[in-house]
Amino acid sequence: MVGCFFVFSCENKIETVRDLGKATLGVEEGKNIESFISQSGKMRAKLNAPIMLRYLLDTPKIEFTKTLFVSFYDDTLGIESNLFAKYGRYLENDNKVYLKDSVVVYNIAGDTLWTSELYWNQDTEEFFTNKPVRVKREFNNKYIHSIGVRANQNLKDITFYKIQPDSYFIVSDSIY
Numbered sequence: 001m002v003g004c005f006f007v008f009s010c011e012n013k014i015e016t017v018r019d020l021g022k023a024t025l026g027v028e029e030g031k032n033i034e035s036f037i038s039q040s041g042k043m044r045a046k047l048n049a050p051i052m053l054r055y056l057l058d059t060p061k062i063e064f065t066k067t068l069f070v071s072f073y074d075d076t077l078g079i080e081s082n083l084f085a086k087y088g089r090y091l092e093n094d095n096k097v098y099l100k101d102s103v104v105v106y107n108i109a110g111d112t113l114w115t116s117e118l119y120w121n122q123d124t125e126e127f128f129t130n131k132p133v134r135v136k137r138e139f140n141n142k143y144i145h146s147i148g149v150r151a152n153q154n155l156k157d158i159t160f161y162k163i164q165p166d167s168y169f170i171v172s173d174s175i176y
Contacts, residue, residue: 026057033064039122046071049088064088068099072125072153080154081107085118095122107155110138115149125153130161143167 030052037045049068055061070083086101097120105127106112115133120126130148135158137144148161 026055028054028056030054037122042075043073043077044125045073060092062090062092074154079108081105083120096120097122105151105153105155109155110136111155112136113149113151113155113158120153127151127153132164133160135160 031050033047033049033052035047036043037047047068047070049064049066051064051066053063053065055063064085065087067084067086068088071079072081072083074080083099083103083105085099085103087099089098090096091098099118099120100116103115103118104112105118113127113133113135115129115131117131118127118129121128128148128150133146133149135144135146135149136142144160144167145164146160146162146167147164149158150161151158
């Protein structure tokens with residue numbers, strides 16, 4: 001009688017048991033990722049993310065669904081800028097990264113860029129977007145609001161496309 005009690009007390013649905021052994025085809029998952037990115041044999045960046053999903057079917061891509069943090073290095077392996085985003089997607093065939101949701105890029109001088117959506121081209125080492133952007137330049141501590149921007153990854157060279165009226169910046173005097 002006691003043996004019958006134990007047999008009937010542990011009941012699992014067969015579907016639940018089968019699902020435990022199933023792997024999602026074409027998706028690899030990594031946790032607590034620390035990845036070093038090199039280009040032409042040179043260390044270019046270090047990426048940290050709590051979750052990484054790598055999709056192997058169709059177009060190979062990598063997703064970072066729970067934030068990512070990247071430090072970009074110069075030729076002497078010094079950090080030149082950092083990036084934070086709540087979501088990122090890397091298309092392996094295009095060498096482009098799509099970032100969204102609370103994207104922040106800042107360099108060692110204190111220049112900072114905020115936007116909701118940003119792309120990074122790994123080949124040209126440039127950021128670009130056509131979304132609203134706010135940039136603070138450390139040398140004058142003023143904010144520039146723009147719709148669209150293109151910048152190199154150390155934020156030293158920034159092109160603003162549509163500067164908004166609420167921006168304030170200083171234009172240096174020119175002598176003819």
